[in-house]
Amino acid sequence: MDTYLLTLWKSVPSGNIKQKELAEVLHLSAKQTTRYIQKWSTEGWLTFTSGLGRGNVSTLLWLKNVEAIFEEQVTRIIIEEPVELSSKYLELDWSLDSKQRLLNTFRSKFGYLQTSNDKLVIPKRFPFLTMHPLQAADVSSANIVANIFNRLVTVDEQSTVLPELAHSWDVTISKLRLYIKKDIRFHDGSILTAEDIVVCLNKLRNHPQFQELWAPIHHIDAPAPLVIDIYYPDGCSYCLHMLGTMNASIYKESKDELLGTGCFYVQDNLDSKTTLAAFKDYFGERPLVDLVEFVQVPEDFEIAYRSTTQIEDQPTFQVEGDSGFGVVIMNSFRNSAIRRKEIRDYVHYVIAKHRHTISQADSRLLPNHEGFLIGQSQTYTIPEVKRPEFSTPLVLKIVNYIQETTMWLKEILEKEGVPIELKQISFTDNLYDDARNQSFDLFIHGEIFEMNQNFSFFQLLKNGYSPLAAIFKNEPTLNSYLADYAHTPFEDWTALNLKVEKVLLENSVMIPLYYAKRQIPFSADLMNINIKHFGYIDFSKVWVRPNIE
Numbered sequence: 001m002d003t004y005l006l007t008l009w010k011s012v013p014s015g016n017i018k019q020k021e022l023a024e025v026l027h028l029s030a031k032q033t034t035r036y037i038q039k040w041s042t043e044g045w046l047t048f049t050s051g052l053g054r055g056n057v058s059t060l061l062w063l064k065n066v067e068a069i070f071e072e073q074v075t076r077i078i079i080e081e082p083v084e085l086s087s088k089y090l091e092l093d094w095s096l097d098s099k100q101r102l103l104n105t106f107r108s109k110f111g112y113l114q115t116s117n118d119k120l121v122i123p124k125r126f127p128f129l130t131m132h133p134l135q136a137a138d139v140s141s142a143n144i145v146a147n148i149f150n151r152l153v154t155v156d157e158q159s160t161v162l163p164e165l166a167h168s169w170d171v172t173i174s175k176l177r178l179y180i181k182k183d184i185r186f187h188d189g190s191i192l193t194a195e196d197i198v199v200c201l202n203k204l205r206n207h208p209q210f211q212e213l214w215a216p217i218h219h220i221d222a223p224a225p226l227v228i229d230i231y232y233p234d235g236c237s238y239c240l241h242m243l244g245t246m247n248a249s250i251y252k253e254s255k256d257e258l259l260g261t262g263c264f265y266v267q268d269n270l271d272s273k274t275t276l277a278a279f280k281d282y283f284g285e286r287p288l289v290d291l292v293e294f295v296q297v298p299e300d301f302e303i304a305y306r307s308t309t310q311i312e313d314q315p316t317f318q319v320e321g322d323s324g325f326g327v328v329i330m331n332s333f334r335n336s337a338i339r340r341k342e343i344r345d346y347v348h349y350v351i352a353k354h355r356h357t358i359s360q361a362d363s364r365l366l367p368n369h370e371g372f373l374i375g376q377s378q379t380y381t382i383p384e385v386k387r388p389e390f391s392t393p394l395v396l397k398i399v400n401y402i403q404e405t406t407m408w409l410k411e412i413l414e415k416e417g418v419p420i421e422l423k424q425i426s427f428t429d430n431l432y433d434d435a436r437n438q439s440f441d442l443f444i445h446g447e448i449f450e451m452n453q454n455f456s457f458f459q460l461l462k463n464g465y466s467p468l469a470a471i472f473k474n475e476p477t478l479n480s481y482l483a484d485y486a487h488t489p490f491e492d493w494t495a496l497n498l499k500v501e502k503v504l505l506e507n508s509v510m511i512p513l514y515y516a517k518r519q520i521p522f523s524a525d526l527m528n529i530n531i532k533h534f535g536y537i538d539f540s541k542v543w544v545r546p547n548i549e
Contacts, residue, residue: 001070004028004036005045007093009066016057019050071098078105088272090298103298118289118544120526123297127271129428132258133249134207137431137465139324139448142246143536147276147292149249149260152178152197152228155241155452159490165192165250165261166228169240176239180226184283186252187265194222200250201230209464210247212473216486236486238493241455247463263287263540272296276539288528288543316521324448325368326405328511329467331441333474336395338441342388344508347418347442349385351511354412358514361408365514371501372460372512373453376494380505393419397443399430405514406444431465438470444513451532454493458485461500471509478503 004026011025023033037048045066049059070092078086090102129141133149136142152166166178184192198220205214216236221229232239242248252259263284264276276292328351330344337343355367371377394413398406410420429436437443445467449456460466461482472479481500488496504510522529525545532538 001073001089001092002040003092005040005066006070009062010093010095012060014061016059019058022060067095067098071102074102075105078102085272087296087298106297119291119293120289120539120542120544121293121295124274124294125297127296128269128274128294129431131266131269133247133251134204134210136246138427139536142450144274144276145246145249146262146532146536147264147539148262148266149251150262151245151248152180152243152250153240155244155455157451157453159241159452159454161240161244164244165197171240173235174231174233176230176232178228178230178243180228181283182226184261185281186259186261187279188254188257188259189281190252190254190259192250192252192261194224194226194228196252197228197250198222200252201228201248204248207464212464212469213242213459213462232486234486237488237490238455238458238485241452241490244452245455245459246450264292267291285540287540289539292539316523324446325372325374325515326365326402326444326446326513327372328409328513329443329445329471330509330511331438331471332507332509333471334438334441336441337390337392338394340388341508342385343390343394345382346385346388347394347413348505348508348511349382350413350416350418351409351513352382353416355513357412358405358408361405362516365405365516368512368515370512371498371505372447372510373457373494373497373501374515376453376498377501377512387417390417390419393421394441395421395423395439397430397437397440398422398424399427399443401427402444402446409444434464434470437467443467446516454490454497457497457501458493468510475509478507478509 008022008026012022019030019033019037022037023030026033026036028036037046040046041048045062045064047061047063049061051058071094074086074089074092077089086106090099090106094102124140126140128144129138130136131141131144131148133145136145151164153169154162154164156162163181165180165184167181168179170177180192180194180197186192201220204210205217205220216232216234217230217239218233219229219231223229230239236242250261261283263279263282264287265279266274267277268275273296274294278287278290280286328347330338330347332339332344352369355369358365358367370379396406396410396413406422410422413420423440425433425436425440447460450459461468461472463469472482481503484496485493525547527543527545528541530538530541
């Protein structure tokens with residue numbers, strides 16, 4: 001199926017046209033265009049009569065309705081082939097009517113396959129960036145990591161530490177000793193050892209993005225089989241909780257393969273489809289579904305979680321998921337106007353003044369007039385601030401996934417006399433390019449806390465992937481507050497977090513903007529839908545109600 005031919009059919013009707021114009025439509029060279037025209041003429045799609053002499057007009061006559069023929073072919077592919085093979089054709093340059101018909105056919109097929117396996121089928125708009133625990137800086141990647149790997153412990157919303165790979169532990173003011181469960185298998189069948197854990201944790205604490213967070217840890221060793229000692233002679237009140245984060249997942253690298261111990265393993269990972277299969281030798285409770293399949297779909301395709309069932313037009317029900325919150329962050333250390341507190345205070349005032357209109361940018365967003373700690377932060381007000389003088393525009397970062405919200409921010413700032421220069425950055429660079437991120441004056445940052453709010457807020461301040469890490473590192477006054485965490489009992493962290501939040505607000509470094517929710521449709525035969533890490537469902541607990549006549 002020729003994408004150039006479909007583009008030409010949509011863009012150029014039968015009639016007179018210069019060959020140069022055809023090349024411009026196709027974004028090809030003159031020689032390439034000539035070659036394609038000859039090919040399509042031979043195949044009977046069109047006739048093309050070249051004008052004689054320089055500048056003379058040529059004539060194109062269509063012999064077949066290209067889009068109708070292609071649509072019929074793709075419809076047959078959607079019906080007959082697996083969805084991961086047919087979804088790529090939806091990305092072609094269709095007319096609106098053809099695209100809608102094809103999407104309707106695709107939706108009717110999506111998730112409905114005759115199979116002996118219970119399968120959860122999930123549309124995905126973009127490929128997963130990574131499945132490595134040390135590189136998972138976005139929520140989609142972290143959600144995959146949560147299912148493939150395990151942590152030594154887990155920390156719930158109430159700050160209770162629960163066993164995972166470790167069954168017990170002893171804590172002193174200078175050392176944490178963990179006792180590991182027996183006969184835990186990696187996905188290749190090998191047995192997890194204490195040495196595997198030591199190697200993995202040392203890679204984590206020496207990783208550039210986590211060195212600051214793990215700085216209190218001086219040494220990790222295995223004094224006996226299935227025993228791990230973690231030493232922090234100067235104190236580290238959060239050591240146990242740190243082991244429950246997604247980045248502290250335990251893995252083993254073997255022959256360029258990343259092995260986990262989780263309840264699912266990666267069966268396939270292609271651009272068109274990623275499949276997780278239940279790990280039958282999992283040390284915990286085996287998942288109730290056999291497969292979780294993420295299938296690539298167009299950006300405008302409805303995201304709905306479905307089972308594989310023979311019942312078509314299965315009704316759905318909605319489950320509300322947390323999409324976190326959004327803030328405006330200002331790089332107060334930059335050698336630009338944003339370093340001046342009166343500039344940041346005025347931007348803060350403008351945001352607070354217009355924050356109630358944020359839903360105009362995205363109906364899923366609710367204005368946040370409080371802070372960053374749900375249930376703990378208090379509503380605050382900011383007095384009117386006089387507009388300072390601006391000699392140069394403020395550089396505002398824009399990323400595709402928050403484009404509409406960023407344009408709203410640009411509009412309200414310019415409305416109040418703040419000059420703005422907009423600069424684009426890719427989603428990947430936004431996650432991983434520290435130097436580039438520090439070249440902007442301000443930007444919107446979306447954040448979803450993992451599970452435990454108190455520790456997640458601290459991670460937002462210290463984690464190297466966080467945009468706040470560079471600010472704290474370059475601002476000695478702010479950085480001094482971080483030293484208190486290692487010596488403050490974890491049960492007292494709420495008060496400490498509120499103290500740091502107040503400093504961020506008073507210095508107009510991080511400004512609350514919105515809360516975000518999303519409604520996810522699930523087919524009615526999916527049972528036990530529970531929201532877990534980063535607002536995603538717990539795949540290990542889902543089961544499919546059988547259709548019994």
